[in-house]
Amino acid sequence: MKTEDMLDFSETPTRRDITEEQETMVADDLATQPARFFNRELSWLAFNERVLAEATNPNYPLLERLRFLSISGSNIDEFLMVRVAGLAGQVRRQIEEISIDGLTPSQAIASTHEKVIQLEQIQQEIWTGLKVQLAEAGIRVVGEERLDAEREAWLRRYFLEHVMPVITPQAIDPAHPFPFVANQGIGVLFALTRQADEAPVMEMVLIPGPLPRFVRIPGEEAAWISIEDLICRNADELFPGFSVDGHGVFRILRDSDIEIEEDAEDLVRYYRTAIQRRRRGLVIVLQLQGAFDPSAEDLLRNQLGLDKALIMKTEGLIGISGLSAICDEDRPELKFEPYSPRYPERILEHDGEIFAAIREKDIVVQHPYESFEVVIDFLRQAARDPDVIAIKQTLYRAGKQSAIISALIYAAEQGKSVTAVVELKARFDEEQNLLWASQLERAGVQVIYGFVDWKTHAKTSMIVRREGESYRTYCHFGTGNYHPITARIYTDLSYFTADPAIGRDVGRLFNFITGYVEPKVTECLSISPISLRSTIYEGIDGEIENARNGKPAAIWAKLNSLTDPDLIDRLYAASQAGVDIDLVVRGICCLRPGIEGLSENIAVKSIIGRFLEHCRIWAFANGEELPNRKAKVYITSADAMSRNLDRRVEVMVPIANKTVHDQVLDQVMLANLLDTEQSWVLHPDGSYDRVGEVDNPFNLHRYFMTNPSLSGRGASLASGRKVPKLSLRRGNI
Template sequence: MIILRAESNADMNKDKREKAKIKTPYLNRELSWLAFNKRVLEEAFKRTNPIMERLRFLAITSSNLDEFFMVRVAGVKAQVKSKYQKIDDSGRTPQQLMDELHEKSQHFMQRQYSCLLRSIMPALLKEKITFAPISEMTQEQRKFAENYFDTMLFPVLTPLAVDGSRPFPMLANQSLNIAVRLKRKEKGEETCFAVVQVPSILPRYLELPSTGSERVFTLLEDIIIHKLGDLFELHDIKAASPFRLTRDSDLEIDEEAQDFLTEIQKSIKKRKRGRPVRLEILKKCDRPIREFLISMLRIKTPDIYELAGPLDLTFFSKFASEPEFSHLCFAPIIPVESADFAEEKDIFEVIREKDRLVYHPYESFDIVTKFITTAAEDANVLAIKQTLYRVSGHSPIIAALIKAAENGKQVTVLVELKARFDEENNINWAKKLEKSGCHVIYGLQGLKTHCKIALVVRREGEEIRRYLHLGTGNYNDSTARVYTDFGLFTARQAFGEDASLLFNVITGYSASPQYTHFVVAPQYMRDFFEKKIETEIQHAQAGEPSGITVKVNSLVDPKLISSLYKASQAGVKINLIVRGICCLLPGVEGVSENIRVISIVGQFLEHSRIFKFENGGEPLVYIGSADWMQRNLDRRVELVFPIVEEELKERLTSLLEMQLMDNFNARELGADGKYKAVSRRGKKRIHSQMIQYEEAQKRSNAIHVKGKNERFIPLHLSDVDKR
């Protein structure tokens, strides 16, 4: 957007504000997401990162892109197909956006393979790690690979012929397949085709025998292609090429269905056969095979991505996590015992004394698990109520809730079945919880329940006291080792009363209550944040201290963005730490000159949400589960809550200030819509993530915590999926 200069100096500010009202800059959500994934890819290019971490970042970009196509691109394609013509907030029609997404995605994927083949593979070679095609194998290595095919692969593979009586198979979403062009060995037979799926149940790569310290690997698809003759003995193999299909995987759920659990299960099955949205093939793909796939899949040319190979880079996450490569990874961060819980006291006594704040992954998630497991065993605990959005595969939280129910406590759990791509996992957990005697709620009609809250009701003498854990992240012990999140433990009576009101809304038919401290979406949160921004405007206009600092995963909501622009024009200084999508454009003359936006992408995924308002010199600090997106404010049950203890406020303020000074992992968004690394020239290196870890260690060491860290096992980002 171009803003014309005012014609007279006297009316300059007025003109600028008027032009801002006519059209405010808004970056497209999908394009902003691609810019985020580009920042992750930059970490794969960064030579100062250990080589296996670079490979891991590359795999993360591939995993991210898969989900982007399955959900976001599929959604835009659906709009185009339905002839939807409405212009979005960035000024694009669906077709214009789709054209731009195709172009930028093609460029991005080419950059991925440039990173792999020109930067990472040469670096691996220096570490004596190589991937060898069949043509480059020694005789011993080829024999080893062929034997592996005979003993392990051949019994698993199912060659699928495609002809008049055998239609093209329904291929699983994201599966890696090999298309084969054949001719019968007898003369005069026409060309025919077949498909062989590369089995995902086996490791994608195989280590070959080698001499000395060299490590040599090969890929399953290379072995299968080499041995295709064993699968099609009556045919000559004319050509073979790997391909990969991505399908529309956004669920369409009838939330008024009588059996919601069954409806979710039906929708999951539909996801596996959604319409194709992307076909990945090799650049050297045989032309007749290419035409065959286009015909069978009915896919359009813009949806075809020709790549240098290998296809599907996500397997490199597992490869980079091989124990033998640990010396080529980041030094593991071992979570310390939280200083707030270091005293040898009953956990409930510690929480009664004052509010406690735990910062993961620098401080161990074990204390959250201990809170639930202790409650499960405590004879004085009467009830436990908790929300679960995403949990790990072997969740100790689930085990503790089951134990609590078996011990006769009232256990109520909301398991959000609509947590995207975790639906099946959550269904399994929900069934286990129900079998143990827990009351299980499957979420609310029309809303996702995304708030992170656990309530323990305990009898203490003649009184009933409520203990709470309120978080910014999921109750997931795996992701808690690589996602930065805060958890507040409190026994404040007013917080406990608010928690009971919230659970009554979630589990029953209660009307939206008036909370004392909680800020809950979708009823109150949008209005709350808009009023807080307006209050800062009033403070600025009155010459009082004003300012807004926000740390979120995504900033998308147009109304809040407009409010921030208004605040900037009123002179409010605004600092935004937005890891992923940011549709706000900072630094635009007359619109957002007082707004700064940075994104931090590093060893840990920045996941916490923090909101600070200067409030005329009496700062208010809130944390919670909500990002500033329409879905969080209008279509989800979200929870944001105040930090009351001054000590904890100062701790969070210090973190925000540290991250705003980061010049190691931070990138700043400019008025041109592009991110650039924060300049470090002439400045001391500030690596906020490592500084926070050092601070956690100092706090822990200061109270002489010894011998409690041995049980913490380092975990890499790839072990908990994606960014």
Template sequence: MNRPLLHGAAPTTGSDSAAPRYFNRELSWLAFNERVLAEACNRDYPLLERLRFLSISGSNLDEFLMIRVAGLVGQIRRGIDVRSIDGKSAAQQMVAIRERVARLDKAQQAILADLRVELAREGVVITEAAALDREARARLRSYFREELSRVLTPQAIDPAHPFPFVANLGIGVLFDLVRKADEASLVEMVLVPHGLPRFVRVPGSDNTFVPIEGVIAHFAGLLFPGFRIVGKGHFRVLRDSDIELQEEAEDLVRYYRNAIQRRRRGRVILLELDAAFDRAAEAVLRDNLELSDALVTRTGGLLGVGGLAAVVDRVERPDLKFEPFVPRYPERVAEYDGDCFAAIRAKDFVVQHPYESFEVVVDFLRQAARDPAVVSIKQTLYRAGNQSPVIAALIEAAEAGKSVTAVVELRARFDEEQNLHWAAQLERANIQVIYGFVDWKTHAKASIVVRREDDGFRTYCHFGTGNYHPVTARIYTDLSFFTADPRMGRDAARLFNFITGYIEPPRTEALAIAPLDLRERLFDLIDGEIDNAAAGKPAAIWAKLNSLTNKDLIDRLYAAGQAGVAIDLVIRGNCCLRPGVPGLSERITVRSIIGRFLEHSRIWAFGNGYAMPGARAKVFLSSADGMSRNLERRVEVLVPLTNRTVHDQVLEQVLLANLLDNQRTWLLRADGSYDRIEPRAGDLPFNVHTYFMNNPSLSGRGTASDDAAVPTLRLRGARR
């Protein structure tokens, strides 16, 4: 039986007069993770996909603790009094966070217990060694003795031995031993070596798994001959994993290489213990891990539920997973025999991943690498993945004699090491590698190809809302926009000159660039809707973002709503704007979509004095979220969509479908709670992900599929 979850951010209260206007960012993020966790209870999904959602919730929570909580702990330790958007000190936030994290952990363990029962009925067993039958236990014992024990290193804990270092995300088992010969006591630690599987498949079984720390604990007698085991317990450690750039850093590459090493040894943020962990043994860990500011939790189930993704990946049971989905290749490019440049030259088009293949982005760069008419390629790289065809295409282009410039962002969190590797590979291929600004991350997703043609040089551009990452492109919903518009080409060149040479453009013709003028451009567009409302014209704003936490942007949206602008927001993650408050935000609605794919695209649309959705609306895609870091401390782009077909696809397909979804949508209430939307009486169920999996796009279709009409989407009822 599925246990209920606690949904939504707790209402913010306090003496600060600003507090009622905003939700706390950290609690809002935890509410988002509770929505992710709720999908593990969703019986619309196959069992292993529900287990995957549970693992995502666990991994999300780990990152939250390693980054966000670590930052708050650092503020408390250094006595920094920086208030959150809702007026809370770091210490006040930590009180609420501790309580919410404990609730979330308890819910995760309860859901795991239910899923274990359901999975076992299907022959997928996640259990402990002691629960195995005698034959299976004997096979596991043989595996431990012959293989696993050879890579384990017991370490004594006494004054003669330094306390072993426990790495970030490290899991270990602590043993209280008594030597049989003389009854002397000894404490030993066994750390799980990096690179071993998180779960051991029981030899001779198809799909029976035991957590590796449980295997070590159960068969520890083979590690400690001559000793009695009088106590044992599992533990896991999370460390501060944020990398804080020092202003005096002169060599970014050297700095980040050193910082990655420091991350692995950061201050402990969380010590997670199993429920039966011995109190005396806990004191040993507390004394040696310097836990004065850390959270210490006792878990009644599995340590580190994020590791369950390994079980999902290793089990070959297609009937317990989503039916495989094969992305469509854009028909428009196929119509031109795969010639990306000819297709773009004929007409702008936009591709929506993962419904349409990321391969078209790779083909765009591969063709540029092999085309003798191509003179130069410039490319931003924020995240590219472990095995990147984008990197391979850039190297191929350089080897073919093209001028290639790659802007590699070293500060892509948890991808710094991978990006250092790619930078070295690119430099070895004689590619000009630029690391961008010291103070700002380069988060814009842009690629430009300059080609020599009969009428002169022509610039082909790709702008994206997601990373140049082939793996995430299969599960993140993102937009790829291709254009040969000369204005876009000139602005893209200005963007790259700004990044590589710090040459601030005096003006742009189409793009807005953060941190130069993107925020101001958004504010002007919002103000335009306020003016429309004042003039008695239709006034509306639609936006789709991952996060909305910037106070100034929220206040501008509040002002617009108060002026009579109807505002519909789809904010997947944390949202500090409080919707539906009389006199403040009753004309603002906030939705969050959680489902098979991760909603990641960033889109803005403004009615421009006409009813939405409409042909005269102003529509933009962007790399930026509604966060201070995106608007003030990152290089981002805001791209206007003026081609009619592209405009209509993004507004009347993508955005409208998100607003119509009644299967995967949660609605944010004024008190901070989230309620799952259900179809109203007379409404048909509408799943935004299913819709796009089954219907081709507008702009990427080409004429060959004109007879395969895309169903028309319409708003239900009158808009406000």
């Protein structure tokens, strides 16, 4: 990338010529038809296909490509356990509710099953290729092949000392009930012959969760073996007096969603019970490896109670997500170069005093390029500061080792008034959040669980500090969770302000959550499910009006998902009015762009790369060409999904401070639109293509890794160093 003051990306392509066949899909045909929307489930699978494609990206180090393969496996597992399980449940209950794209649950589940099988086949092909490349790089993944005597002896000892005491072979016959197989559990069925009487015997070995998915074999050359292969190659130790005729490895996934009952009297007790029920959810996927014995397959089908379940057979590896263990191999040359996030220099210039820095001017920092430690320090300093009298905090996902929780506990122990809104409905973090809630309550924190029907998804901190004869409220808003681990790989924005009007609104927000006191009016913030949708609509309608009056009209947005049909129709109306709309939607997108007469003014791209794009931004041109100082710019915790707009507590924050406004619009948002090296363009037919080669390639992750932020860099430019400025030429976004 060039480093002069002005970077020109005039040749950046993001739209594709529409084919003759696609031109037939005109507005009159689609404007009121379900075909104007893409299917949500298939769009999500298309996103995961883009993730999977990164496993073949030659520009990535080998172990990072393996990591993308592992991530794709984990993503598909969760998709099957939640979304597909939900569809299967609708089919079982004979619910025929039509999705926005016109499919019944039965049709949707058939389409998703077909696509999942295709993706699984692609995964196996990629794994086969990566396995060869890993071996060439000195990292072997072994199966049944024999190793040298020393390693064979080590494997035998490891099995006898670490595996055999933990596993429990169980005969499968009328005298032994079929064992319970845990969610994501892996098992091995052995076909044996008892040597004493030549009687056939079937045995099952379930692999306990605490055992490692892959075992590292010591030696100068790295070698790994899956736990199931290790068990199979030591079957003679498990079954003395038997001959092994064959074996088959299987894995299951269960329905893992938790549905909230409206009449739940005690939410904590309900969730503790629901978590236990989830572990025994219906089987929705059965994976079979290798040449599985037909009688053994019939046994599993009958005993697992498969109903509307997907059965997948593969000659390769099951449980692709487990490959993440191999990514930990100590080979730095096969991984991304380590990156150390910067600490905001604005705060360092105030000797690390965060409140002083915020009092001077609002601050926005971008994670992971700038350290999440600043958010933790914000709460740590509040906990230690004798002038801080109250802290209020929302907690959606905080991780297993949370400095945020520790800071809140310390603050309560210092006698401060501390309120924590702990969301129990954070999927797959329910158990951890129950644990945090218990620890917080024991320390004297007032723990609130929010609404029964709505998730509290807003990411907000509020600190009230005594200053002189009055009080000042300091606020933090995040587009991502208060989670120090995910903050290293998720790109998110943290906004700090002491604006009095925003402080008053945050107080109203917490009163709404803790006391159900719905704010009649807010001065700055938009809150769902009260006013956030209407704020977005007002922005869109304002651009429609500007377009009709001949003024420049444009909308930029950065989202994780876009699925709400009413919002999509509003964007279609804006396109028809002549508003230029550019959307960066990482994951699910149900909007169909580029259709003449309907959405020809809408372009959609998705960015997949080293970091997970996660922040949510809306920008409305407000009568001038974007980007401009008068543009209406917002950051939010909410995606453009019906659940976020109507069934969750979310916050949308207007950005008024000039420096913060410039960073969010002219740096973060613009860099996403200009990226060419990690971008995929969505076409009218639902397909995605990588952006091709251009004369001036641009990588937004590299740009932010090598350049300090506007808001956080303080006086660091006094040395004369210049940060490359991003720019564009109209019509070439």
